[in-house]
Amino acid sequence: MVTSLESDPPGAAPSSTHAGLLGRWGATMVRNARWVLLAWGVVVVALGALAPSVFSSLAGAGWQANGSDSVQVRELARQHFGGQGSTALQVVVHSDRLTVADPAMQHVIDQVTGVLHGDQRIASVVAPQPGTSISRDGHTAIVLGGARAGSDDMVRVADDHKGRLTGLSTPDVQVNPTGASALWSDFNQANHDAMITAEMLSWPVTLAIMVLAFGSLVAAGLPLLLTLAGLVASAGGLVLLNEITPISVWAMNFAMMFALALGIDYALFLVVRFRAGIRRHGDPLAAVSETMDTAGKAVLLSGLTVLVSLSAVLLVPAPAVRTMAVGIMLAVVFVLAATLTLLPVVLGRLGRRVNAASLPWARRQQHRSPMFARWGALLHRRPWPFAVGALALLILLTIPVFGLKVAMPSIQVVPADAPVRQGYDTVQQAMGRGAPGMLQIITPAAESSEAARIAGGVHGVTAVMPPQPAPDGSGYSLIQALPADDPSSPQFETTLDRVRDHMPDGSLVGGAAAENVDLQTALDNYLPLVVGVILGLGFLLMLAALQAPLIALLGAVVSLLSTTAAFGAAKLIFQDGHGASLLGFTPQGFLDGWAPVFFFAMIFAIAMDYTVFLLSTAKEHYEITGEPSAGQLEGLAHSGRVILAAAGVMVAVFFTFALADPLPPKEMGIILGVAVLLDAALIRLVLLPALLRLTGHGAWWCPAWMRRVLPKISFTHG
Missing domain, CATH: 3.30.70.1430 (Multidrug efflux transporter AcrB pore domain)
Structure with missing residues (x-):
């Protein structure tokens, strides 16, 4: 017997009396609406005053591996050789x-x-x-x-x-x-312009999807307004944070994109649940309490999952990569805070007016979707064919990952008419292909002649400049070695390794191109650690929330599968060049080096976001009925439409970046868009519900000793 929450009569007594912690929190926000609105007004005005300067204030560099030989060479050159x-x-x-x-x-x-x-x-x-x-x-x-x-x-x-x-x-x-400084100047400007253009294109598309999902202009506008408040606050927050430690300008680019996507997701989940609550109770306060006690818990858990996933990126010793994660985390914190404080107030004030300016068909719309109820019933009857089909397709897309190559971006990611690109090409034509990647060797003065002789004999080095003693008498010498190969080629990395292997003790080899190689090495070395930490923490968070080890493990594993499938698609597109002419780019023959670490964290966070929405709803119905069929069927019936709408918004936001001219935002938009599409279509709406059906009670089983250790969390209300 499957019980639906929609079965309660519209006039049922409000159930806020026995509300949980978040339910009481929501009611408190509504009762103190003036203070909440005042606090957010102060935050938005104060931080909003700083927001316009965010792009000019934030740092433009930071793409380096802290502690590497190349960074040490740069600092020694700045201190002793006139920079x-x-x-x-x-x-x-x-x-x-x-x-x-x-x-x-x-x-x-x-x-x-x-x-x-x-x-x-x-x-x-x-x-x-x-x-x-x-x-x-x-x-x-x-x-x-x-x-x-x-x-x-x-x-x-x-x-x-x-x-x-x-x-x-x-x-x-x-x-x-x-040179490197001019390259980052032009590169950051091109990417900033592309980001702004993509954001402007995504807003009207997003609004259209929201209107279709809600059927009400008022309800559709709420997520956008709240996301805007979170964006303004996070922009100002980044400016303040930049006063403490340099924050990459890319942090704001990613924060804008993620805040829009996740903010709409969170608000969508709460507004849909509130509309069902106001229809059932008629009392805005009771509806807010029920919404926060159920959907609010899922949103809080989702936000924590995103923050945990991105926190693993902080392990990588690269300032730009770390601060990009910090930027997104700050945006998520503000968006999450707005969703859990400001949104309950707005919903409580609106009450039934949340459905104002509704389309005619939307007035009959219920929280429980008949379409997804029928889809859930079909998966219930035939779980194996759908599970095997979805799994086979994901594995097929994952296979190309084993041939994935990564490297730091080449000069080709800068527009052809950019001054730095023209200067780079001129230097190559006049002085040799390796000239832009000149190696810099800093060595003790007593070893300088020997170091120059060794460098000149290394295969792949075409010329060595005479040692230049430090003018400050520090006892160092600077030697410049001209490599034969383009700085982005594998041969250059081989030459760099040879030079380093043969240098006398106390010598350091660096240069702009060497910094890229050292950064790529650090990213490769830290990738397994970051992936392991994300998977482990994601599983533990899901376990604590759901108190069901099997479904928590399955949720983490299928999220990993959607992530690897997205990178498999990225390999086919950006490395092999399939669809390159359609998307308007020239393949580099590899994926940008920071993509695996950073995008893995972002994709896994998004995947777990949808996992939380589905499984928290399924757990709610399982707790009410004690029947696994209710968890599978009603979980999909109540969350399927929200997941589909949220995925539509995210895909629209991410795919607008595919229109960008610079390659990095194009990569980002397509990889994240494909990941969301695969995750929503194949995993959340097919594979995971089928696994719930196949595992039955086992999905929600928890040993007694574990239940005693885990925190007591319930997704039911009242």
Whole structure:
């Protein structure tokens, strides 16, 4: 016998008397509505005043492996060699017709030198030198602005001067800033523009999906308004946090996307449940109490799962990767806080008016979906064919993962017309394919001659510059070695390893391209640890909430399966190039190196989000009836429409990033969009309900000793 919560008569007595902790919390929010609204008004106004400066305030660099040899080389170069390390600003001056000896070209070089001299963040300006920074034909020269400031400030130097520097170009002479700092400047700008465009495109699509899901303009608008409040607060919060520790500008990009997607998910789950409650009770306070006691617990658990998953990324010793996770976590905290405090107040004030401006068909809409009830019944009758079919498709998509290659992004991710890309191409054409990846070797002065001799004999090194003693008398020497291969090629990494293997003791090898290699190595090394921590913590959180070890384990495993399937699809698209012409990009032959660690955490968090929505609803009905069939059938009937609508919103948000020109946001949008599509369509609406049917009472069984240890959590109300 299956019992539905919709069976209570509309006039049933309010059930808030015996509400749990979250039910009482929701009622308290409603009773203190003025204070809640005032508090949120202060938060939004105070942090909102800082929000407009978020992109100009946040850090532009941080893509490094802390403690690596290459980062040590950069810091030693900044301290002892006038900042001639990887973050130095390089300005390429080139002419097809003129040479460096020509007065017109020399005049432009002098102007470039003057611009660099005028910035206190530049420690020294090194004029073009024959044999090192002037091409053999004399048509290309590089002016070097040494870094006095840190890597983030040097990106701001590039931001501040690239327009003025390129403006020095004449009909005969082209000027383009290049190097790591200029690259991150152009790269961040291109990605910021792409993110903003994608967000603007996603809002109207999202609103349309919400109207279809709710059938009411008022109900559809609530999640968007609450998400906006969370976004404004998180933007201002990031500005404040940046005063304590540098936060990558990418943190805000990801926070915007995740806050919109998750904020709508959470609000959707609560608003749908409130509409059912107000229909049953007629009393807004009782409806809010019931909503928070049931759906509110699921939202809180989901938010904690997201935060736990992303916290594992903090283990990776890369500032940009860590702070991207921090940005998303901060956005989730604000969105979760708005959902659990501000939303109950708004719902309590609206009452039945939550259904205002409804479409005609929506007035008959119930929380329990007849369509998903029929779908659940079909899965109940024939679980094996659907389970095997969904599992086979997911495994088929997972297989390509075993051929996945990862590497740090190449120069191709920057638009072809960006100054840094043009400067990079000019340097390669004039000085060799490996010139943009110049190796920097810092060694004790006594070992410098031997180090230079060894470096010159390494296969893959085409030239070695004479050792340059530190001008401050610190006892170090700087040697620059020119590799033969492009910095993004596997051969470059091999050459770097050879040089490091043969250097005398006390020598360090770095450079901008070496920093990328070291970062990729760190990401690869930490990936198993991050995955293990996410899986372990996700399972423990689900176990504590559901108090059912088998279904908690199955929930974690199927979430892992949807994640690997998404990366399998990513391999086919971005590494092998299937659909590249349709999506408008040139394949690099690999996936960006930070994607496995970071996207794994994001995808797993989203997958567990849907798992919580489905299993918490199923557990609620199992607790009421004691029948596993009720958990499977009614869980799907009551949460299926919400999961489908939430997935539609997320897919719309993520896929808008597929329209971006830069490759990284395109990768992000497609990978996350595919992950959500696979997770909702194959796992939450097919495989997991089928597993509930096949495992029966075993899904919810918990040994007595474990039940005594776990916290007492129930998803029923009253």
